[in-house]
Amino acid sequence: MRGSVRIGGPLAALLLIAAACGGSPTAEREDSEGGFGGIRDETADKIADINSELEGLSDEERREELIAMAADEGGIVSVYGSTNLDEMGPIIDEFEDATDVTVNYYRANSEDVLQRLIEEARAEFRGVDVVNTNGPEMTIIDREGLFAPIETPVSEDITQEGVLETWIWMYINTFTPAWNTDAISPSEAPKSWEDVLTKYQGGLAMEAADIDWFATLVKDYFVAEKGMTEDEAVDLFKQAASGGVVVDGHTLMTELLAAGEFDVTASPYLHRVLQLKGDGAKIEWEPAIEPLVARPNGIGIHSAAKSVAAALLFTEFVLTDAQALLPELDRQPASTAVEGGGLPTEYENIVVDAEAVVDELDKWSGLYDEVVRSSGEEVIED
The missing domain is CATH 3.40.190.10 (Periplasmic binding protein-like II)
Known part of the structure; x- marks a missing residue:
């Protein structure tokens, strides 16, 4: 609903x-x-x-x-x-x-x-x-x-x-974009975060409370790596949300993606994508969009x-x-004693700086609320 x-x-x-x-x-x-x-x-x-x-x-x-x-x-x-x-x-x-x-x-x-x-x-x-x-x-x-x-x-x-x-x-927890393979062919799949946010106008779903994911990408990717101003990066997210949908909850968002309710999701949890894909759902996340965003x-x-x-x-x-x-x-x-444990090394990743996010939580919550409102639609809830 x-x-x-x-x-x-x-x-x-x-x-x-x-x-x-x-x-x-x-x-x-x-x-x-x-x-x-x-x-x-x-x-x-x-x-x-x-x-x-x-x-x-x-x-x-x-x-x-x-x-x-x-x-x-x-x-x-x-x-x-x-x-x-x-x-x-x-x-x-x-x-x-x-x-x-x-x-x-x-x-x-x-x-x-x-x-x-x-x-x-x-x-x-x-x-x-x-x-x-x-x-x-x-x-x-x-x-x-x-x-x-x-x-x-x-x-x-x-x-x-x-x-x-x-x-x-x-x-x-790893955030990674994913897409429905009935809607997005391999040649149409995103190759960058810029693609995710600009290529699928009207077909993109975003999660309603992913403030830390949003703040991390703005500061540590679009500003630090791509040379955007903070305002430019925030506007990119607002444009992405415009005409798209916002969903309350990662599990619901990923399940709706698998059901074909939209084409691409910006920030599902990788583990849930892997679970649904393993069950035969028509979703994909590879080739991976780097950097992955990791949150402990x-x-x-x-x-x-x-x-x-x-x-x-x-x-x-x-x-x-x-x-x-x-x-x-x-x-x-998180244990390096387990094979493959610790931060994934096969992909570039950015770790959410929880201390920094909390320090500026008022700011980033307000900005992400503006992003959510840019969709012009009501939040989809379970």
Whole structure:
């Protein structure tokens, strides 16, 4: 169904934070209004104490000790995440089989995960131990003081860019244009981002909340590499949206592409394109449009986690054993210990700078809202 044009979800989440905390998220980490500052220190101390106690153990011995500690905490870990159940489900099943620790998983889109965390902090409700979601939302959560510092020996295998003070890359989402092969012949397929945005007037679909994708291409490709001014680059996106369609959600957008509802999509997730193509859908993404835009999905321990050992156990499992499952789910592992893991090297890619996007979220949300409105059509919603 179609809904009215709306401001992207990340901006709505930012406005919620501003209402809760009296301003926009800043580069300086703050204690949440819910009063988790003191608890955050306690959680950090517990993580440090656990690491000190387990220092020198082998990987297998460390896991066995964490399993025992998690059992003492009650044998349950609460996880909030934006990873689809089709993908997180197998990871949770393997974790529960390996550890006998039960996972309570709340799944929602990244904006709703962020909103729930902010609301729980305001209410001083300690409902979650581990969070996994997109990089920009992870950055906002961190700046609100809702992550504890994390130190784990398993981070050594994660791609260097992906190890931060309070959260670690779990996998890498890749944005890539795709097209319906019934509508676009191989000779008509795009060869550049310029082709994607100018060649298919009226047949292009864009996603309603891809602010970070948009900001990254404007700054790091069209301005930095192609020498455009920022205004020129933004106008290119507005022209692309004019007469096209805007869709709320990457999964819906890619499924509608496969159904022939439009010719080209600008920013579907590569893993979903691969899944549908593998199922026989008439869609294609190769030859790849470079640079690919890569955005990390991260994992972190909540600053008010009740089950700290279980949270560390789950986080370490996701960063080790689960990494080998990700390619089977068409996800790009963050671990370089997995063949093909880390940032893809066979293509030129640009990584979304989550810190920079969040710093200027008001600006980029406003500009992308102008792009969305340039379509002149209502946003297509599920």
